[in-house]
Amino acid sequence: MPTVLIVDDExxxxxxxxxxxxxxxxxxxxxxxxxxxxxxxxxxxxxAVLLDVQMPELDGLGMLDAMRERGLAVPAIVLTAHxxxxxxxxAVKLGAFDFIEKPPSMERILLAVGHALDRGRLERENQxxxxxxxxxxxxxxxxxxxxxxxxxxxxxxxxxxxxxxxGENGTGKELASRAIHAGSPRxxxxxxxxxxxxxxxxxxxxxxxxxxxxxxTGATEARQGKFQQADGGTLFLDEIGEVxxxxxxxxxxxxxxxxxERIGGRGPxxxxxRIVAATNRDPEKEVAAGRFRQDLYYRLAVVPVRLxxxxxxxxxxVPLAARFLEAACARNRVRPKRLAPASQELxxxxxxxxxxxxxxxxxxxxxxxxxxxxxxxxHLGFLHPHPGATLPAPAAGGLAAAVERHERExxxxxxxxxxxxxxxxxxxxxxxxSHLYKKLKAxxxxxxxxx
Numbered sequence: 001m002p003t004v005l006i007v008d009d010e011x012x013x014x015x016x017x018x019x020x021x022x023x024x025x026x027x028x029x030x031x032x033x034x035x036x037x038x039x040x041x042x043x044x045x046x047x048a049v050l051l052d053v054q055m056p057e058l059d060g061l062g063m064l065d066a067m068r069e070r071g072l073a074v075p076a077i078v079l080t081a082h083x084x085x086x087x088x089x090x091a092v093k094l095g096a097f098d099f100i101e102k103p104p105s106m107e108r109i110l111l112a113v114g115h116a117l118d119r120g121r122l123e124r125e126n127q128x129x130x131x132x133x134x135x136x137x138x139x140x141x142x143x144x145x146x147x148x149x150x151x152x153x154x155x156x157x158x159x160x161x162x163x164x165x166x167g168e169n170g171t172g173k174e175l176a177s178r179a180i181h182a183g184s185p186r187x188x189x190x191x192x193x194x195x196x197x198x199x200x201x202x203x204x205x206x207x208x209x210x211x212x213x214x215x216x217t218g219a220t221e222a223r224q225g226k227f228q229q230a231d232g233g234t235l236f237l238d239e240i241g242e243v244x245x246x247x248x249x250x251x252x253x254x255x256x257x258x259x260x261e262r263i264g265g266r267g268p269x270x271x272x273x274r275i276v277a278a279t280n281r282d283p284e285k286e287v288a289a290g291r292f293r294q295d296l297y298y299r300l301a302v303v304p305v306r307l308x309x310x311x312x313x314x315x316x317x318v319p320l321a322a323r324f325l326e327a328a329c330a331r332n333r334v335r336p337k338r339l340a341p342a343s344q345e346l347x348x349x350x351x352x353x354x355x356x357x358x359x360x361x362x363x364x365x366x367x368x369x370x371x372x373x374x375x376x377x378x379h380l381g382f383l384h385p386h387p388g389a390t391l392p393a394p395a396a397g398g399l400a401a402a403v404e405r406h407e408r409e410x411x412x413x414x415x416x417x418x419x420x421x422x423x424x425x426x427x428x429x430x431x432x433x434s435h436l437y438k439k440l441k442a443x444x445x446x447x448x449x450x451x
Contacts, residue, residue, distance in 0.1 A: 002117050003027040003045055007037035007063065008052040008079065013104075017050060020106040021113070034058030034066070041072045048116045049076040050109065051096075053087050061087065064094040068232070071188050075116035079104055089269065092224065093231055095190070111221065139172065139179060140323065141316030144439075145308035148430035149176070156303050157183030162255070164240075164300045165278040167307030170357030173278035174238060176307060180276055181234040189233030194226050197239040204247050206263055209254070215264025227260045231271045240277040240300065241286055248293045255299050275300070308430070310352040310359060314407070317352070317359065318344045324360045325375070328367035337370060342377045350383045408443045411436075420447055 004026050006014050011032075018028040029046065031037040035058045040046060053060040060078055067076065078091040078099040091099060097116045100108055139150050156163055157180045165173045174193070181191045199207050210225030226235055237243075243251060254260045255275060259268035277300045279286075286292040310317065322339060329336050339347070352358055362383065370379045411429065418424040426436040440446075 001025060001027050002047040003029060004113060005029045005031065005037060005040050005046045005049045005074075007031045007034065007049060007055070007060070009033055009055040010052070013052075013079075013102075017104065017106075017109060020109065024110055026113070034060065034063030037063055038066055038070075038072075041067065041074060042070070046074050047120060048113055049074055050113070051076050051078050053078055053080045053091060061091055061094060064091055064096060068095050068189070075120050077109075077112045077116055092228060093269075093271070095232070098222075098224070108221075139175065140320060141313055142319075143308075143313040143315040144435070145312045145430040146316055149305070149307060152305050153179050154183060156180060156305065158185065159303075160274060162275045162300055162302040163277070164283070164302075164304045165276065165307060166283065166304060167278075167280065168309050168355055169280050170355030171307040171309055172356050173280075173307055174236065176305065177234070177236040177238075177276045177278065181236075181274075184234065184274065186233045186274055190230050191234045191236065192226050192230040193236045193238060195238050196242040199242075201244045204244055205250070208247075208251065209260045209262055210265075211263035212265050215262070219264070222262075225260065225262065227254060227271050227273055228269065230273045232273075234274045234276060237275065237277040239279060241279045241281045241283070241292060245291065245293070248296050252293065252296045252299055255296075310355040314348065314410075317347050320356065321347050321359055321363055324363035325367055328360075328364045332364075332368055334367060335373065337367060337373055337375050339375050340377070343375050343380055346377050346380050346383060404443065408445065411439060411443060412445060415445070415447075 004021050006017050006021075006028060007030075008014050008017075009032050014030045014032075018030060021028050029040055031040050033055045034051075037049065037051065038058070041049070051060045051063060058066070064076060064078075066072075067074070075097040076095065078096045079102055080087055080091070080099055081102050097119065098112045100112060139146060139153065153176055163177075163180060165176050167173055177193075178191065181187060194207065196204075206219075206223065206225065208225050208227060210223050210228055211219050213219060213222045257268075258272065259270055261268045283292065283297050283301065287294045287297050318339070321344075325337055325339065347359075354361075362380070365382075366375050366379055372379075411425075414425050414428050418428065422433055422436060426433045429436065431439065
């Protein structure tokens with residue numbers, strides 16, 4: 001049962017609110033000021049906080065600031081006296097989930113607490129899913145394209161630059177956004193996600209910028225938008241190409257000015273948000289077709305980062321598959337399994353149109369359905385070699401030799417396409433020029449002598 005901490009210097013209010021919450025099945029704890037409230041939070045076990053703004057010793061704003069500094073990520077609902085909306089807005093900017101005017105209605109409190117707990121559960125579930133999927137460890141793999149991607153993310157993360165991630169579905173754009181946030185000075189602040197492809201056109205503005213109570217039919221309470229929720233942190237706009245054309249000018253203004261305005265609001269609110277956007281489309285083609293504003297594209301693509309598809313990360317396929325299989329077996333409480341050498345070769349020959357997501361789901365499937373300790377090729381019958389695949393059939397030497405042959409062919413083809421111009425070849429392969437020379441030596445590739 002969730003536990004709600006009530007922080008208020010008025011004993012009668014604490015008692016009344018605590019009684020109402022307990023009648024609804026919540027556990028409660030009480031604190032008379034912000035210092036006591038922080039101590040209770042640091043002891044653990046608190047799922048949400050009801051917090052008065054005006055208190056002796058350490059007031060509500062001071063407590064919110066201290067919670068942010070100490071990384072106490074518990075949703076807080078601020079109680080504020082009538083006419084103190086300005087202070088309530090300041091509280092929201094410090095990370096408060098919502099605010100309620102005094103004297104508080106028990107119905108309003110229960111509604112706000114319910115929403116706050118839902119958000120907390122969602123954030124914890126996102127963290128669990130990230131751990132299960134191996135995302136907590138960052139961008140995995142040692143392929144040249146993967147190393148190049150990691151280097152690009154490491155360079156851009158500590159900056160305040162807006163980043164546009166471009167890549168096919170399943171290439172890990174959300175994971176890359178997490179890595180940027182985790183490597184930034186905003187790492188301890190919120191990381192919020194907007195799936196632009198999943199929001200109806202009529203709700204886009206409210207989802208991004210919020211609304212005030214009574215702004216439209218059904219707006220029974222004020223609501224923060226994603227920009228306000230991400231204040232101080234990072235906002236990940238996934239599938240940015242799905243934002244309705246009519247809303248794009250307002251999004252552009254928010255990015256350029258840092259000011260957002262709720263639907264029905266009395267004026268703009270200043271927010272500090274770092275934007276990471278992502279798309280699986282060719283943004284320049286979308287601009288040319290009139291589906292995306294050119295000025296918004298330029299504002300988002302301050303630093304464009306391309307995420308390579310799995311077919312360009314051949315060396316990563318088998319290690320990733322083994323990692324995903326191990327995690328899937330543990331998650332589903334089944335005996336560990338290993339991939340037979342022939343199965344590893346089959347994974348290398350598959351096209352992986354769904355990229356890393358498809359590979360992860362395939363390993364989940366075999367973890368659950370395969371009873372044997374070793375995953376044989378017949379267990380992977382749902383995978384089919386890509387008709388246009390350039391990878392030769394494995395021959396003598398096993399997996400390592402097959403991978404080396406494939407790598408040699410890729411490098412040789414790139415050299416010939418670029419007429420042995422080393423800088424261009426290195427850029428195409430995602431390698432440093434010095435790394436390319438080492439690769440040529442290791443693979444035994446020599447420039448042909450011209451007649």
